[in-house]
Amino acid sequence: MDLTVNTPLDVSSADDSTLQSISGALGSFTETGASYLIREMYPKRPLRNFLWNDDFIANIDQFGNGPSWNREGEFESKLCPKERGRLFYLRDLESGEYWSPNRNFDRSGFDVFETEVGLGWSKIVSEHRGIRFEWTIFVPRVGNRECWKVVVSNTGDAPKELDLFAYSGSALNDLEHSAYNHAKFVDSLNGVLISHNAYNFPSTLKHHYVATTAEVRAYETTNRRFVGVYGNLNKPDALSRGGDLESIDTSFDTDMTAILQSRYSLKAGESVELRMVSGLASGLDEAARSAAEVFADGWFESEQAAIAAGIGRFAERIEVSLPQEDKEAEFFTNVWLKQQISLGKTWARTYTRGFRDIMQDITAFVSLEPESVAERICYCLERQRPCGNTLRQWEPIDLHPYRDGPAWIVPAVAGYIKETGDFSILERQVTYYESDESATVLDHCQRGMDFLLDHLGAHGLCLWGGGDWNDSLNGAGLQMKGESVWLSQATIVATRMLCELLERIGSSDTAAQYANKADTLAVDLRAEAWDGDHFLCGFTDWGEKVGARENKYAQVFLNMQTWAILSEVAEDPEALSDLIEKELNSDFGYVLNKPSFREGDDHIGRVSYFELGAYENGSVYNHGGAFKLVADCKIGRGQLAYETLRKILPGNPVNPPQVSGCEPYAVSNMYLGPENDLRGGEALMSWITGTAGWLFRGVVEDMLGVRAEYDGLRIDPCLPPHWDGVSVRREFRGSVFNIRINNPDMLEKGTLEIRVDGALLEGDVIPVPTTESTVCVEVTLH
Numbered sequence: 036m037d038l039t040v041n042t043p044l045d046v047s048s049a050d051d052s053t054l055q056s057i058s059g060a061l062g063s064f065t066e067t068g069a070s071y072l073i074r075e076m077y078p079k080r081p082l083r084n085f086l087w088n089d090d091f092i093a094n095i096d097q098f099g100n101g102p103s104w105n106r107e108g109e110f111e112s113k114l115c116p117k118e119r120g121r122l123f124y125l126r127d128l129e130s131g132e133y134w135s136p137n138r139n140f141d142r143s144g145f146d147v148f149e150t151e152v153g154l155g156w157s158k159i160v161s162e163h164r165g166i167r168f169e170w171t172i173f174v175p176r177v178g179n180r181e182c183w184k185v186v187v188s189n190t191g192d193a194p195k196e197l198d199l200f201a202y203s204g205s206a207l208n209d210l211e212h213s214a215y216n217h218a219k220f221v222d223s224l225n226g227v228l229i230s231h232n233a234y235n236f237p238s239t240l241k242h243h244y245v246a247t248t249a250e251v252r253a254y255e256t257t258n259r260r261f262v263g264v265y266g267n268l269n270k271p272d273a274l275s276r277g278g279d280l281e282s283i284d285t286s287f288d289t290d291m292t293a294i295l296q297s298r299y300s301l302k303a304g305e306s307v308e309l310r311m312v313s314g315l316a317s318g319l320d321e322a323a324r325s326a327a328e329v330f331a332d333g334w335f336e337s338e339q340a341a342i343a344a345g346i347g348r349f350a351e352r353i354e355v356s357l358p359q360e361d362k363e364a365e366f367f368t369n370v371w372l373k374q375q376i377s378l379g380k381t382w383a384r385t386y387t388r389g390f391r392d393i394m395q396d397i398t399a400f401v402s403l404e405p406e407s408v409a410e411r412i413c414y415c416l417e418r419q420r421p422c423g424n425t426l427r428q429w430e431p432i433d434l435h436p437y438r439d440g441p442a443w444i445v446p447a448v449a450g451y452i453k454e455t456g457d458f459s460i461l462e463r464q465v466t467y468y469e470s471d472e473s474a475t476v477l478d479h480c481q482r483g484m485d486f487l488l489d490h491l492g493a494h495g496l497c498l499w500g501g502g503d504w505n506d507s508l509n510g511a512g513l514q515m516k517g518e519s520v521w522l523s524q525a526t527i528v529a530t531r532m533l534c535e536l537l538e539r540i541g542s543s544d545t546a547a548q549y550a551n552k553a554d555t556l557a558v559d560l561r562a563e564a565w566d567g568d569h570f571l572c573g574f575t576d577w578g579e580k581v582g583a584r585e586n587k588y589a590q591v592f593l594n595m596q597t598w599a600i601l602s603e604v605a606e607d608p609e610a611l612s613d614l615i616e617k618e619l620n621s622d623f624g625y626v627l628n629k630p631s632f633r634e635g636d637d638h639i640g641r642v643s644y645f646e647l648g649a650y651e652n653g654s655v656y657n658h659g660g661a662f663k664l665v666a667d668c669k670i671g672r673g674q675l676a677y678e679t680l681r682k683i684l685p686g687n688p689v690n691p692p693q694v695s696g697c698e699p700y701a702v703s704n705m706y707l708g709p710e711n712d713l714r715g716g717e718a719l720m721s722w723i724t725g726t727a728g729w730l731f732r733g734v735v736e737d738m739l740g741v742r743a744e745y746d747g748l749r750i751d752p753c754l755p756p757h758w759d760g761v762s763v764r765r766e767f768r769g770s771v772f773n774i775r776i777n778n779p780d781m782l783e784k785g786t787l788e789i790r791v792d793g794a795l796l797e798g799d800v801i802p803v804p805t806t807e808s809t810v811c812v813e814v815t816l817h
Contacts, residue, residue, distance in 0.1 A: 073152060079693065185199070197300075310330055394576045527602040570604075588630055593615065659727050
């Protein structure tokens with residue numbers, strides 16, 4: 036049995052001088068921003084971290100609790116449940132006292148209690164009654180499993196005799212029919228095997244195993260005996276009565292669990308380390324092989340190093356340096372937005388995989404890991420129908436007739452080609468959804484645009500169908516008469532990107548045809564969708580205006596104004612920007628619409644039934660805020676872009692994490708809007724949001740102005756005036772560009788003087804070097 040005892044132990048805490056407290060009262064980033072140390076362990080809501088590989092994902096809080104699962108197609112195989120998931124207990128044999136070192140149910144006065152949140156790992160540390168506990172959890176690159184490393188140390192002056200109880204609840208309890216259930220200790224596994232041997236089960240993953248390197252003294256397999264029928268996890272019956280666990284298997288049980296008891300005698304300053312694995316398997320043989328691999332000498336260390344190296348590789352492709360007062364924005368751009376985008380491009384929104392979600396995330400991720408993006412584009416295009424429309428989402432499949440999917444295809448494909456120079460992707464063959472027909476990626480692009488451009492309503496605008504980007508405007512166009520202003524604007528943006536792409540490959544005549552359609556759509560938007568001082572949201576199947584001054588609710592929507600700027604439909608974009616600031620700005624950010632709906636309207640959809648300020652009904656929906664940031668830069672308003680950025684990031688001084696509840700290291704999908712007088716400003720759902728990709732691109736490509744083009748790297752910054760000097764390290768097509776942007780006159784936009792390796796550049800696009808090299812770029816705004 037592998038049991039490592041180390042002596043002596045240095046238990047000194049981290050030097051506070053290496054931490055920068057830039058996110059309020061909850062904790063602090065480490066010096067490089069690559070991890071965050073949570074010191075307030077009982078914040079407004081649990082603080083999450085996501086750990087994942089391509090097949091398996093865990094969503095854990097600061098205590099290490101939370102669900103984990105595998106998804107095979109439409110079926111989700113769950114490992115740990117949302118509650119009663121992962122716990123440890125320590126028992127001092129001399130005093131008989133016990134406590135949970137990772138949960139601290141009683142909020143006892145632990146000497147140390149903190150969690151370090153890293154990229155792909157979390158580490159929970161506590162110190163109580165002279166015992167230090169350290170638990171690191173991560174998900175390896177391959178396999179449906181979690182890996183745990185536990186270190187228990189005696190920090191006192193006298194020897195200690197301790198029992199450690201490692202507890203893992205099982206989501207197999209939630210499956211239908213407990214008559215399939217059995218849990219037992221298996222000597223060859225040195226752990227517990229929990230099984231749901233169901234008939235006609237949709238997955239091979241019927242078994243949950245928990246194994247350890249420790250010498251198992253006793254075990255338990257059910258909460259009926261451990262917690263007790265009327266007990267609770269704070270004071271489990273089995274620990275309250277003392278002695279060893281009963282070491283009994285269980286059957287026909289809806290409360291199966293794996294609890295492994297081990298005993299240690301530690302001298303002063305000694306520590307013991309053990310390894311554990313909790314995972315899903317098709318049977319005992321697979322579980323045993325997995326445990327043997329994980330427990331091999333050096334495997335933990337090499338696997339964690341490989342994970343860090345993989346994350347570090349895509350992270351270093353773009354690195355920015357911002358002024359000292361904006362270190363939060365720097366840390367998010369260099370570290371945490373990239374991690375959120377990576378989660379999105381692999382797992383979309385985790386509860387499902389959405390076409391628009393993945394396409395937007397990979398459009399941002401392409402600059403970080405271009406080699407993986409072509410596969411993800413084709414993966415998504417397999418969910419496009421021959422008519423040109425796409426599934427909204429799959430796993431599970433959503434067949435509601437949303438119509439915005441095609442608008443995201445061309446930006447993703449064009450972004451990939453600009454980043455890599457690889458036009459060959461256009462010739463890749465990809466099958467259509469539920470069809471034997473296969474076509475090129477270029478054909479997929481064109482069919483998507485044809486679907487949008489050729490199905491117009493009475494006002495000449497794109498049909499709304501079951502909804503556009505705003506999922507909750509899902510009742511306005513089901514009769515295929517309603518028209519969406521935002522979708523029409525997004526179609527113009529994508530069509531013009533397609534025209535540029537077609538010109539590049541010599542299809543000028545086809546490009547001209549698409550350009551004419553885009554121009555006509557723009558004319559109709561100006562003529563039909565203008566409401567005196569802003570653009571409408573759309574027209575319902577009944578011809579009713581949405582987002583008009585004549586409406587009782589939701590008279591102005593954010594996205595239709597920002598995308599009017601992005602699509603260049605707005606004749607006076609500055610006036611639209613002023614309107615946004617006047618009507619839609621708040622302390623928490625920019626609301627999606629105002630005023631919020633206060634009564635349901637079936638001609639609108641579910642958004643009208645939502646609570647005030649919730650989701651798309653008047654919330655500060657940060658995805659829309661990120662659109663606004665990009666629009667601000669398009670019209671040269673760098674200060675407004677900066678103010679928008681500050682409000683989206685969790686460190687907003689008016690709504691910091693201890694108030695909003697947002698993780699200090701993740702952007703939130705939304706903040707409840709100011710019209711919600713009960714919970715306004717609260718962040719209920721972070722991590723899983725398209726905000727991350729748009730915000731990352733907004734900072735790098737629009738504020739700093741460094742973005743890929745077909746012919747090279749464009750430099751076109753739009754800065755807040757106080758950014759007098761910033762820099763970007765950018766890898767692009769095999770070369771490294773070290774870019775320094777000087778803003779001595781404290782401008783937002785200006786005339787650019789660009790020197791490339793000392794030579795003055797004509798224009799603002801740096802050509803791709805003929806050989807891989809390091810390029811020094813000096814930019815000055817005048």
